[in-house]
Each structure stands twice: as structure tokens, then as C-alpha cells.
Amino acid sequence: MSQHLPANMVLPRTGIGIDVHAFAPAEDPQPLWLGGLFWAGEQGLSGHSDGDCVAHAAADALFSACGIGDLGTHFGTDRPEFAGASGVKLLGEAARIVRAAGFEIGNVAVQFVANRPKFGPRREESQRVLSEAANAPVSVSATTSDGLGFTGRGEGISAVATALVYPVTVSEPGPAKGAPHG
Numbered sequence: 001m002s003q004h005l006p007a008n009m010v011l012p013r014t015g016i017g018i019d020v021h022a023f024a025p026a027e028d029p030q031p032l033w034l035g036g037l038f039w040a041g042e043q044g045l046s047g048h049s050d051g052d053c054v055a056h057a058a059a060d061a062l063f064s065a066c067g068i069g070d071l072g073t074h075f076g077t078d079r080p081e082f083a084g085a086s087g088v089k090l091l092g093e094a095a096r097i098v099r100a101a102g103f104e105i106g107n108v109a110v111q112f113v114a115n116r117p118k119f120g121p122r123r124e125e126s127q128r129v130l131s132e133a134a135n136a137p138v139s140v141s142a143t144t145s146d147g148l149g150f151t152g153r154g155e156g157i158s159a160v161a162t163a164l165v166y167p168v169t170v171s172e173p174g175p176a177k178g179a180p181h182g
């Protein structure tokens with residue numbers, strides 16, 4: 001498909017990502033990693049990796065924006081090297097893949113749904129860690145689902161993310177100033 005755009009106009013591209021992880025069962029407790037941070041004393045999430053659904057949703061939104069598949073395409077659960085991998089590492093790797101595919105990242109916005117952990121006091125810290133991983137602005141917000149659904153029952157955490165990317169075109173260098181024409 002070809003798009004007809006005015007000369008010199010570059011369209012940014014949006015992407016979306018959703019990720020959900022269940023809390024690990026009491027008989028197999030896990031540390032909680034969320035938004036790139038360790039949350040001492042909080043119930044952890046289960047997963048092939050560290051279960052950081054905020055970082056995963058952000059990575060998925062980046063892949064979605066570029067049209068280059070999703071988390072499973074790049075970090076499948078059949079890949080032993082990603083067992084226990086940190087969300088920060090996966091987000092950093094996703095950003096590297098996105099740039100290798102010819103895009104730059106405008107920003108990523110993530111919201112997660114959970115009763116706990118109480119996110120507000122650590123928002124800045126989380127945004128700093130994730131933004132450093134992506135080398136682009138990542139904002140994170142949180143909400144409860146007012147006690148409703150699996151997040152309300154405390155069975156797991158869900159996260160949704162959007163991303164904005166734009167294609168990077170490497171322009172040919174023009175003629176040097178003063179160079180003869182023709």
C-alpha cells in the first residue's frame with residue numbers, strides 16, 4: 001500500500017499494546033517487578049520473564065506502531081534466553097529493534113490497572129527507568145478498576161500502552177555550497 005503525502009511530510013505511526021499477568025500463587029511466591037521497579041513486600045506476578053506487564057505493554061506498543069509483529073514475535077516463550085528476563089531489558093531490546101527497523105520513538109504512554117502496588121509515590125522513578133531503557137519518554141499512570149473484574153479481585157494486573165514512532169529517512173547529502181551546477 002502506498003500513501004500519497006505532501007512533499008517532505010512524514011506521518012508518525014501509532015501503536016497499541018496490552019499485557020496481563022496473573023499474581024503468582026502463594027505456594028510459589030515471586031518478587032514483584034512492575035514499571036521497571038522492584039516492589040518489596042508486594043505479591044509478584046507469574047510469567048516466563050519477570051512478568052512486568054507495564055514494560056511488556058510498552059514494548060508491544062512499539063512493535064505495533066512499526067508494524068513488525070509483537071512481543072511473541074521477538075521474545076517468544078520458546079526462547080530460553082528470555083526466561084526470567086527483566087522488563088527493562090526487554091523494553092530496551094524492543095527499542096533497539098524498532099530503531100534498527102528504521103524508526104525513531106516519539107513517546108510511549110502506559111496505564112496499568114491494579115489495586116496494588118500504590119504507584120503514585122514511585123511514578124517519577126518508574127518513568128525515569130523505563131525512559132532510560134527506551135531512550136525516549138515513557139509515561140506511566142495507574143488506576144484501579146473500582147473492585148471490578150480480575151484486577152479488582154486482585155488476581156492479576158493488566159496494562160495498556162500506546163506508542164508514537166516516526167520513520168527516519170536518511171537523506172542523500174545535497175551538493176556542497178558553491179559546487180558547480182549541472
Ligand SMILES: Nc1ccn([C@@H]2O[C@H](COP(=O)(O)O)[C@@H](O)[C@H]2O)c(=O)n1
Pocket residue numbers: 113114115116117118119120121142143144145146
Ligand atoms: N495501583 C494504583 C491505582 C491507582 N493509583 C492512583 O489513584 C488514583 C485513583 O484511582 P481510581 O482507580 O480510584 O480512579 C489514580 O488516578 C492514580 O493516581 C495509584 O497510584 N496506584
Ligand SMILES: C[C@@]1(CO)OP(=O)(O)OP(=O)(O)OC[C@H]1O
Pocket residue numbers: 019020046047048049050051052056071072075076077082083084085
Ligand atoms: C515476555 C515473554 C518472554 O519471556 O514471556 P512472559 O513473561 O510470559 O510475558 P508475556 O507478556 O506473556 O509475553 C510473552 C513473552 O514474549
